[in-house]
Amino acid sequence: MAEIITLLETLRDKLATVPGVATCKIGMESNLTPADYPMVRIVPSTVRQKLIGMRECDLIVYFGQPIHEFTAGLEALYSNLFAMEAALLDAARSLTWMMVKYEETVLDEDRVDAYKLLAIRLTVAG
Secondary structure, three states: OOOHHHHHHHHHHHHOOOOOOOEEEEOOOOOOOHHHOOEEEEEEEEEEEEEOOEEEEEEEEEEEEEHHHOOOOHHHHHHHHHHHHHHHHHHHHOOOOOEEEEEEEEEOOOOOOOEEEEEEEEEEEO
């Protein structure tokens, strides 16, 4: 049975290797700066015992980029973020010693002025 923090740290280390990610951390700080972007933040939400010796954690992987860096408009930014989503999912799924289940991706509905943020809901177990 892996400790939950071990699952989160392993996922963090793997997602940090995705090309273009500037920072990748567990938890969402309130003082993110432009230097943190493109960013990935892993925020756990629920932990439970699934099988004897196995624990499961629901989490949200937030990722995003500054809007002002995309002079080609929001369509280009969306294209870039969906490519980043695919790369993050591929990286997460490559972790063979732990289970990673994709639930959904939630978009910010263009509510944040300076940044475009998306969130992948995952369940990990080990």
